[in-house]
Amino acid sequence: MRLGVLAAAVIGFTGMQALAQAPASSSSASLKTEDDKAIYALGLSIGRSIKIFDLSPAEIEIVKKGLTDSLTNAKPAVELDTYGPKLQALAKGRQEKVGQKFLEDAAKEKGAVKLPSGIIFKELKAGTGASPKATDTVKVNYRGTLTNGTEFDSSYKRGEPAEFPLNGVIPCWTEGVQKLKVGGKAQLVCPAKQAYGEQGSPPTIPPNATLVFEVELLGIGGQGADVPRATPEPKK
Structure with a gap:
């Protein structure tokens, strides 16, 4: 920024x-x-x-x-020339602090599992089908929010599931969705490093943002690469 x-x-x-x-x-x-x-x-x-x-x-x-x-x-x-350049570091530090607290609280929730990467995985609904590999194409419904609850993307609101290669999205998805079985649903709390990192995804995802996704795995295989985006696609 x-x-x-x-x-x-x-x-x-x-x-x-x-x-x-x-x-x-x-x-x-x-x-x-x-x-x-x-x-x-x-x-x-x-x-x-x-x-x-x-x-x-x-x-x-x-x-x-x-x-x-x-x-x-x-x-x-104070002199703006002196303290203005400090704004970026201040914003980064604040986001990291908020994100870390959110991750710690999420890890304490019943059923939550902290993965080695720092991702918090919490199963919301058990699936009965197969689990995808990183090289598979998956079909999902999902909702993404910031830690303050602001929704920045939702396939439910678009009225159409997303379909994409699992190794072509943010690391949090690549790792987390592999733990789902078809028909299952989970919450993924993604540290910034496993999401959009220091750059964020303007204008809806700020730098160093911890993100929360609810992901429902509908199927494995098929065509398409509708990668989760920071903003909904325009209706056709």
Whole structure:
């Protein structure tokens, strides 16, 4: 994530928070024009993207102070050239901390198994068929979410199962789906290194994100390579 994107996100998120805490005249009831609604949607979008920082209420106030000082041309408390470049490392550290805590909690759930790679596998429904090999093509239904519950992809919503070679997807899937039998369903909690890593998959999956998938194995074999993506495919 580049500094410019992070800085813009901080400003946008802070502005959204300021609107949320403003008097009633700034509430959703006052969004009368299309421009008002579009600008509010901008705040929502940026607010969701800045969740990568996992800001506390006190930290949100600090960010709001920075925004206010910038907009009023007040003397900044710190030099942006010095501390702006630290944003990327801050975001990475926060995501890793949140992801590690989530993985630890997931591993404690009843029926959960921590694999050597760090993936947390939890069977939700036992299958009765065969298990696929990494070189097989599989047909699945799945739902993917961030650790905060935000859904970023779902074959159920698209109304069509996905079909792809198992060795052509993220490592978490390659390893985890091999543990399923046809007809079975499992939850896969994927550490960032076993998912999209430090790059993430913008705009819906941030860098260093731990991901949660519910995967249902429908079949083995067949044609196609509909690899799980960060965003749903457009309807035809």
